[in-house]
Amino acid sequence: MLDSKQMITIKGTKEGLTLFIDDHSSFEDVLSELSDKLSEYRPKKDEPVVPVTVKLGDRYLSDDQKRQISEQLSSKNSFVIQSFDSNVVHRDEALTWKKESDIKVVNRIVRSGQVFEYVGDLLLVGDINPGGKVIATGNVFIMGSLHGIAHAGSNGDRDAVIAASFMKPNQLRIADYISRAPDYDAEGIYMECGLIDEKEDKIVIDRLQVLSHKRKDINGFERRMLNG
Amino acid sequence: MGEAIVITSGKGGVGKTTTTANIGTALALMEKKVCLIDTDIGLRNLDVIMGLENRIIYDIVDVMEQRCKLKQALIKDKRFDDLALLPAAQTSEKTSITMDGMMAIISELKQDYDYIIIDCPAGIEQGFQNAVAGADKAMVITTPEKSSVRDADRIVGLLENESIDPPKLVINRIRNHMMKNGDMMDIDDIIQILSIDLIGIVMDDDEVIKASNNGEPIALEGNLKVSIAYRNIARRILGETVPLQSLEEDKGMLKKVKHFLGIRS
Numbered sequence: 488m489l490d491s492k493q494m495i496t497i498k499g500t501k502e503g504l505t506l507f508i509d510d511h512s513s514f515e516d517v518l519s520e521l522s523d524k525l526s527e528y529r530p531k532k533d534e535p536v537v538p539v540t541v542k543l544g545d546r547y548l549s550d551d552q553k554r555q556i557s558e559q560l561s562s563k564n565s566f567v568i569q570s571f572d573s574n575v576v577h578r579d580e581a582l583t584w585k586k587e588s589d590i591k592v593v594n595r596i597v598r599s600g601q602v603f604e605y606v607g608d609l610l611l612v613g614d615i616n617p618g619g620k621v622i623a624t625g626n627v628f629i630m631g632s633l634h635g636i637a638h639a640g641s642n643g644d645r646d647a648v649i650a651a652s653f654m655k656p657n658q659l660r661i662a663d664y665i666s667r668a669p670d671y672d673a674e675g676i677y678m679e680c681g682l683i684d685e686k687e688d689k690i691v692i693d694r695l696q697v698l699s700h701k702r703k704d705i706n707g708f709e710r711r712m713l714n715g
Numbered sequence: 716m717g718e719a720i721v722i723t724s725g726k727g728g729v730g731k732t733t734t735t736a737n738i739g740t741a742l743a744l745m746e747k748k749v750c751l752i753d754t755d756i757g758l759r760n761l762d763v764i765m766g767l768e769n770r771i772i773y774d775i776v777d778v779m780e781q782r783c784k785l786k787q788a789l790i791k792d793k794r795f796d797d798l799a800l801l802p803a804a805q806t807s808e809k810t811s812i813t814m815d816g817m818m819a820i821i822s823e824l825k826q827d828y829d830y831i832i833i834d835c836p837a838g839i840e841q842g843f844q845n846a847v848a849g850a851d852k853a854m855v856i857t858t859p860e861k862s863s864v865r866d867a868d869r870i871v872g873l874l875e876n877e878s879i880d881p882p883k884l885v886i887n888r889i890r891n892h893m894m895k896n897g898d899m900m901d902i903d904d905i906i907q908i909l910s911i912d913l914i915g916i917v918m919d920d921d922e923v924i925k926a927s928n929n930g931e932p933i934a935l936e937g938n939l940k941v942s943i944a945y946r947n948i949a950r951r952i953l954g955e956t957v958p959l960q961s962l963e964e965d966k967g968m969l970k971k972v973k974h975f976l977g978i979r980s
Binding site: 619634 | 861868871875907
C-alpha cells in the first residue's frame with residue numbers, strides 16, 4: 488500500500504541535501520528503501536563531501552538507529568550527516584535537559600571540607616567558607632560571601648559565570664580556567680562576578696552590571712535552546 | 716536526666732582539655748553533679764589537669780571491655796563530691812572504643828549526673844565520631860587563628876550530620892593587643908565565618924598554664940579574668956544571661972587618672 492507513496496524524499500538545497508523520512512512507516516522499510524535509493528546513485532570520483540540533514544518528523548530514533556542510517560549514507564557515498572532533526576525527544580533526554588537548565592535554590596553554608604555539586608545553575612543562599620567548594624555545570628550565583636572555591640560550567644561551558652554578594656574567593660574556576668586569589672592580602676569586594684574574557688584568555692572579575700551586556704542569554708535554558 | 720556536652724575543635728592544642736576541666740569545675744562550683752569523660756585514648760591529659768592522675772585504677776576501656784563496673788572506674792574529685800572523672804586509657808588500642816559502647820556509658824551516667832562533659836580528641840577520625848556519638852550538645856573551641864577557625868568550620872560541618880543541636884562557640888586564647896592591632900582575627904570575623912552562637916570568650920593568660928601544671932583548674936581562682944570567663948560559660952550553660960567580658964585590660968586607679976588627664980603611661 489505504501490508502494491505508491493515514497494517513504495523517503497530527497498531535496499537539494501544550497502546547504503546540501505535534506506532527507507525527509509516519512510514518520511508512519513517502519514524503520515526496516517525505511518532502511519531498505521534508503522539502500523535502494525542510494526544504489527541508484529553512482530557518485531563521481533572526487534565529488535566533494537555533501538552535508539545531509541535528516542528530517543524525521545514525529546519519529547524518534549535511538550542512537551543505534553541513527554548510526555545505521557549514517558552508515559548507509561556514508562558507506563558508499565560522500566554523504567556526511569550534519570544533523571538529525573526530529574520533533575520528538577526522549578523523555579530521559581528532556582529531563583536531563585530540564586535539570587541542566589533549571590536553577591536550583593539551596594539554602595545552606597558550605598563549610599570547610601564540604602563540596603556541593605549540582606547539575607545546572609545554582610543559586611546558593613548562604614556562604615561558602617574558606618576551604619568549602621561548590622561545583623555546578625551551569626552558572627553559580629551566591630547570595631552571601633564567597634570565601635572558598637566556586638566552579639561554574641564544570642562540563643566545559645565557558646559562558647558560565649560566578650556572581651556573589653561578597654567576593655573574596657580562594658579560587659574561581661570556570662570550565663577549564665582557574666584563577667586564584669593574589670598572594671598579597673586583598674580586600675573582598677561586594678556585588679561582583681567572575682567570567683571568562685575571551686580576549687585576555689583568562690577569568691576576570693567585574694561589576695555585576697557588566698553581565699547585562701556581556702552575557703545576554705544568562706539563562707541556561709535559553710542558552711541551550713539557542714546553541715543546541 | 717542529665718545532658719551530655721561534647722567539647723571539640725578539630726585542631727589540636729586550642730584548649731579542649733583545659734576548657735573541659737574548667738567548665739566542669741565551674742559547673743560543680745554551682746552545685747551541679749558533673750562527670751567529665753576523657754575520650755583521647757592513648758594521650759590522656761584531663762586527669763593531669765584535674766590533678767587526679769594518681770587516683771586512676773580503671774579507665775574507660777576497662778569499662779567498655781567489662782573488666783570493671785562503670786562506678787568503679789569513676790574518680791571522685793578531690794575538691795568537689797559531685798564532680799567525677801572517667802579517665803581515658805593510656806595503653807590500650809583505640810579500636811577498643813565503639814560508638815555503641817560510648818552511648819551506653821553516657822546514658823548510664825545521665826541517670827546520676829546533671830552534666831556529662833566529653834573531652835574529644837583532636838582530628839576528625841574515629842575518636843571524634845566516638846566522642847560525638849552520645850552527646851546531646853556540642854561546644855566548638857577555636858582560637859583567633861585562621862587555621863584553627865578553618866578546622867572549627869570543618870567540625871561544625873561534620874556536626875551538622877549528627878543528631879545534635881547546633882554547636883556553641885568558645886573563642887579561646889584571645890590576646891587583646893593583637894586583636895586591636897588587627898594581627899589576629901577579631902571576634903566578629905570569627906562569628907561571621909562560623910555563623911554559630913557564641914557562648915564564651917576566654918583571654919590568654921599565663922596563669923592557665925601554671926594552674927594546669929599544678930592540677931588545679933583555673934576556674935577555682937577568685938578574680939582572674941580567665942576564671943570569671945569559664946564561670947560565665949558555665950552560667951550560660953545553666954541558662955543565665957551573662958554579658959560578654961570586655962576585652963579591655965583592668966586598669967588601676969592611677970592609670971585611669973592618667974588616661975583621664977591624657978598622660979601616656
